[in-house]
Amino acid sequence: GQNIDQPTEMTATEGAIxxxxxxxxxxxxxxxxxxxxxAGEAPTFLxxxxxxxxxxxxxxxxxxxxxxxxxxLLLKELQMKDSASYLCAVRGRRDDKIIFGKxxxxxxxx
Amino acid sequence: DSGVTQTPKHLITATGQRxxxxxxxxxxxxxxxxxxxxxxxxxxxxIQYYNGEERAxxxxxERFSAQQFPDLHSELNxxxxxxxxxxxxxxASSEDRDRNTIxxxxxxxxxxx
Numbered sequence: 001g002q003n004i005d006q007p008t009e010m011t012a013t014e015g016a017i018x019x020x021x022x023x024x025x026x027x028x029x030x031x032x033x034x035x036x037x038x039a040g041e042a043p044t045f046l047x048x049x050x051x052x053x054x055x056x057x058x059x060x061x062x063x064x065x066x067x068x069x070x071x072x073l074l075l076k077e078l079q080m081k082d083s084a085s086y087l088c089a090v091r092g093r094r095d096d097k098i099i100f101g102k103x104x105x106x107x108x109x110x
Numbered sequence: 111d112s113g114v115t116q117t118p119k120h121l122i123t124a125t126g127q128r129x130x131x132x133x134x135x136x137x138x139x140x141x142x143x144x145x146x147x148x149x150x151x152x153x154x155x156x157i158q159y160y161n162g163e164e165r166a167x168x169x170x171x172e173r174f175s176a177q178q179f180p181d182l183h184s185e186l187n188x189x190x191x192x193x194x195x196x197x198x199x200x201x202a203s204s205e206d207r208d209r210n211t212i213x214x215x216x217x218x219x220x221x222x223x
Contacts, residue, residue: 043200087153095166097166
């Protein structure tokens with residue numbers, strides 16, 4: 001089966017940097033995703049990692065270590081609009097299930 | 111706009127009833143995924159179809175069923191509805207089975223009263 005853990009809530013200050021961690025256990029691994037979701041809205045794609053290392057995309061970066069079953073999402077120069085839930089998701093290898101963690105609710109303070 | 115279309119956007123129905131949620135994937139996408147999100151809960155994977163065939167199944171209740179049609183649109187049927195089925199139901203699509211990200215529709219809000 002698959003298990004994904006991420007912190008329930010985090011708080012950061014506007015303009016700062018925040019790192020959201022995700023650990024996973026999965027029978028087979030075929031990629032890790034990060035999504036952003038504002039309350040009541042559709043999740044929107046942020047990043048995808050399948051190989052170890054850092055993927056940078058503007059203010060957002062995502063890191064993966066397959067041997068450790070670990071990923072993080074790094075958000076720089078935080079803006080108030082970044083207040084949202086951030087979802088870590090893993091695709092298994094044996095099937096195409098994409099399983100999501102419960103999400104980390106990020107609060108940005110002015 | 112992700113290009114994934116879901117209807118209806120909102121639906122209120124009584125316990126014991128049956129509803130059908132519809133999803134049109136992005137143009138060219140062959141895979142369709144269905145997720146359920148209850149209040150303050152994460153996205154729960156229900157089922158996935160690829161080019162008309164069931165590809166993966168999650169913890170989908172026996173009262174729920176889905177299919178993907180030849181034109182690639184998909185329907186999720188929910189029957190004998192219970193209060194606990196009230197949730198936001200998302201459909202997502204991707205180009206193929208491997209490596210590609212999935213794009214979500216706006217969801218269908220189901221309220222069972």
